[in-house]
Amino acid sequence: MRKLLYQGLYFLLLVFLLPSCEFRCNLGEQNEKKVRQANRPVIKDGGNTVIYNGIELEAHLVKVTKAYLVFNDGERVPDNNVVDFTKPVKMIVFVDSGWTVNDSQVLLGASEKVTNDAGRVLLSEKDLFAKSHTRSIPAEDARIISLTVTLTLTSKSERGFVTISFTIWDKMGSGYVRGQYRLYTN
Numbered sequence: 001m002r003k004l005l006y007q008g009l010y011f012l013l014l015v016f017l018l019p020s021c022e023f024r025c026n027l028g029e030q031n032e033k034k035v036r037q038a039n040r041p042v043i044k045d046g047g048n049t050v051i052y053n054g055i056e057l058e059a060h061l062v063k064v065t066k067a068y069l070v071f072n073d074g075e076r077v078p079d080n081n082v083v084d085f086t087k088p089v090k091m092i093v094f095v096d097s098g099w100t101v102n103d104s105q106v107l108l109g110a111s112e113k114v115t116n117d118a119g120r121v122l123l124s125e126k127d128l129f130a131k132s133h134t135r136s137i138p139a140e141d142a143r144i145i146s147l148t149v150t151l152t153l154t155s156k157s158e159r160g161f162v163t164i165s166f167t168i169w170d171k172m173g174s175g176y177v178r179g180q181y182r183l184y185t186n
Helices: 139-143
Strands: 009-012 020-027 042-044 049-051 056-060 063-071 089-097 108-116 121-125 144-152 161-170 176-185
Touching: 049 056, 056 063, 089 139, 089 161, 089 176, 108 144, 139 144, 144 161
Parallel strands: 049 063
Antiparallel strands: 009 020, 020 144, 042 049, 056 176, 063 089, 089 144, 108 121, 108 161, 161 176
């Protein structure tokens, strides 16, 4: 019930050598006990923010306490972000405060863009929450946000790395969290 938002976009390119991608996002409670944290976090903001998996993160008016990558089954993504692209990868962001709250509700937007190592945009979604969620959600659910990307590489020429850029923003205020991370093929 806490997972009020689920956005799926499946986009399969018809050209044989191009990859397919899918984005999903969730708000609310996640089962953090299943997640085994990476060994080498980056600590920011005087020790108040812990970031794993090389996620580059910038927050404005929003206090992020933790961000990391996991597979859909809760298994953590290795520290080096090398994946075989057979399982979706989920970025989870824990937000302590900063969203604009109106009657215990918030209204968020989120975007993701996937580019390959040659700079070609594989998929871009301007607002993952727009289609499935146009009303506000309980402020408590906006404390844990997950954005999932599924990427299938159909050609060895697609091997290398992909960069996932993201923005999560407050539609009732000026706060946002944005950044990027890379996933590498094995």
